Amino acid sequence: MSLGMYAREISAVAPVLISLIAVHLFGSLGICSELKIRVRLSDGQIAEEILVADSEKDSITAEFKQGDGTHITAVFDFKRDVRIGRALILWEPERGQNQYQVLCFISRLNHHQITPTESMARLRQRNPNLVRRAEERCGVEHLHMDMVVNMSRAGHLNTLIHNVCKEAHEGSYTQTVDTKHWLDKGKFGFHSDPCVCSYCLRLEWLPCLLKYCRSRLDVAGRANPYKCCIRSYSKGYRFDYFVPHRKLCPWDEET
Numbered sequence: 001m002s003l004g005m006y007a008r009e010i011s012a013v014a015p016v017l018i019s020l021i022a023v024h025l026f027g028s029l030g031i032c033s034e035l036k037i038r039v040r041l042s043d044g045q046i047a048e049e050i051l052v053a054d055s056e057k058d059s060i061t062a063e064f065k066q067g068d069g070t071h072i073t074a075v076f077d078f079k080r081d082v083r084i085g086r087a088l089i090l091w092e093p094e095r096g097q098n099q100y101q102v103l104c105f106i107s108r109l110n111h112h113q114i115t116p117t118e119s120m121a122r123l124r125q126r127n128p129n130l131v132r133r134a135e136e137r138c139g140v141e142h143l144h145m146d147m148v149v150n151m152s153r154a155g156h157l158n159t160l161i162h163n164v165c166k167e168a169h170e171g172s173y174t175q176t177v178d179t180k181h182w183l184d185k186g187k188f189g190f191h192s193d194p195c196v197c198s199y200c201l202r203l204e205w206l207p208c209l210l211k212y213c214r215s216r217l218d219v220a221g222r223a224n225p226y227k228c229c230i231r232s233y234s235k236g237y238r239f240d241y242f243v244p245h246r247k248l249c250p251w252d253e254e255t
Helices: 003-011 117-121 155-168 176-182 250-254
Strands: 032-040 046-054 059-065 071-077 082-090 100-108 136-145 147-149 172-174 195-217 223-243
Touching: 032 117, 032 195, 046 117, 046 195, 059 117, 059 195, 071 155, 071 195, 082 155, 082 195, 100 136, 100 155, 100 176, 100 223, 155 172, 172 176, 172 223, 195 250
Parallel strands: 100 172, 136 223
Antiparallel strands: 032 046, 046 059, 059 071, 071 082, 082 100, 147 172, 195 223
């Protein structure tokens, strides 16, 4: 297809589709592909979300900063069937808190939750100044993280968890039901702490499904579909987990 024919086909697509993120038809030039988009958070503020697709590792990472300074990272690892939600939370000096806290929530990945790495790696930004809202706003997934992860017993997940969650120390949590999927035997972690905390986060924009558009009719009178954009969604998560004392989750005291 010549560039002229490609331009004529794109011009036939509705303007609203042109403004969306389109699929790069000429392939990715490298192993990793980075996409930066502007999203509106649930509190109304605008943040820059960075999505990185790593074709070699078959994983997607999404990162953004909330209005209160909390840095959110989500990792979707298709090879290991692992999803990690990481929150770096800045503590409040007026409360005598002069450090930060890192929480990691590790769960089994449902491959239908996000578009495959190969498709994600080919996405390109058409309008970098547009503030995006997800087309579908999903509810909150409630996860009971009943196990503290022991890094030394994480088996083939050890490197991944260490790279993402090394600053969390004993603040990495998972579900017993998920560990049975990852490990055939052995202990992944331990249960010990008496107090229950909750932490909520929302991923405001994730790609979940490729869309197909129809081009102009060819010489035979047929309209050939081609990948032109994607469908996006927003999803919330609530994690319940155990801590030695409730001072480690001061946000629960405010609710």
